[in-house]
Amino acid sequence: MPDLNKLIQTLHPLERAVIPVLENDIDALTVIRKTGMKEVEVMRALQWLENKGLVKINQTLKEIVNLDKNGALYVMEGMPEKRFLQALTEDESMTLDEIKDKAHLTKEEINICLGLLKKKGAIEILPRMRVDVTEEGRLLLGKESLEEQFLRKLPLDLAHMAKEEKYAYEELKKRKEIIKIDVTRIKKIKLTKTGEELSRLKLSDQFIDSLTQDVLSSGTWKEKNFRRYDVTINVPKIHGGRRHFVNQAVEYIKRVWLDMGFKEMKGNIVQTSFWNFDSLFTAQDHPVRDLQDTFYLKNPARGILPKKDLIDAIRKTHENGGNTGSKGWQYLWDRDESKKNVLRTHTTVLSAKTIAALKETDMPVKFFSVGKCFRNETVDWAHLFELTQVEGIVVDPNANLRHLLGYLRKFFSKMGYERIRIRPSYFPYTEPSAEIEAFHPVRKEWVELGGSGIFRPEVVKPLLGKDVPVLAWGLGMERMIGEYYNITDIRDLYRNDLRQLREMKVWMK
């Protein structure tokens, strides 16, 4: 049993206003009429009272039969069939056109009258399309029909009609726009036991609903009671703006690298093949450069190449190794091919550009980026054509593979993966190359999360001018964070479903 006094102190002014008129089975419309309050105010108050267990609101639908357009007209001017007969009784037999004019009927109404009156034996069809009224017709003219009585009585509740009313309703329903059905919602109120008790009390209005400067300075608060707030009551959820959950993870990942002393690399999504592939020692006939794997731009289809000496250095490295100590790929490098614009297929393109811009005095130095990449893939639960890569390079004369593992271990542990391992792999731009796998703490299996290695001299020397160890990695972010959000199909990361966005938990690693 709730404490009635406490309950009273929680009542909102709107609730206090409706309580005095409440009684069992009263409907909401009556409450509105009796209180003179607005509909929204009454509905709100009733809803709150229901939440507090003081009333129960039962909603029922009521179908009301009402006059439609023609019906309203006929009530005033008489039913067409009556006007039809009326016209005939005043004259000899008439043609349909004559009746139509005299009784002011439409062609449609004339047709309906014909059928109806013939069926009742009220008219007689004569040769040459003439019509005359019968004895029966004259009788009908003097009586009010069931239909007419029915129309006079409207509106009526469809569920509660007498037999004659039902008959008239069925007949009129067949005809055009005479009657219509309006559905109204009826909300009936039932008082609960506590509600009944409360409705018998006289509620004082000696309470303060909100604290204002006036209330304080005038000292009225001393004599009155404050309204109690019920913090347990149901209230509508308000969804404030928030960062997309994927972006929350992105922010965090950036923070992790920044905290480890890495600088951020940024760059365009559109890049030339020169930077995306050639600078990374990826031969011009390498399959990743196929249309099937890479998105090429239609417009502008070609971009601008860097300075001539860098182009030359890259060309020579591809053709015969240049001064890198390699034999290169042994083919004729095509300058035009390298101009083709692509949606970057990896953020490793940013690493190449960053190295090309480095000076001797900048080293040792570490960079990272978190950015979108694009691959012409068939989309399924594990693949998107748009993915986010977590990229990194460490340019340091003293760096080695152990350091690479150390950085990755640190990063993955901050992402919730305590165990990682590397496996030999292949990329055109690294030697050695390694695939990174992390042990999934929940699924209890190793999952592949990206590639890594040490950039080859064929990459570093043309870009930097000399060969320095550059540790490099590129990791797939979507797979990494899917687990945290309980998402197994990575398409669900970008569904833009408002409910999912609102309810998704906050990134808190």
Ligand code: PHE
């Ligand atoms: N670029 C590679 C990829 O797209 C990842 C990688 C980056 C591998 C750097 C080695 C070094 O998967």
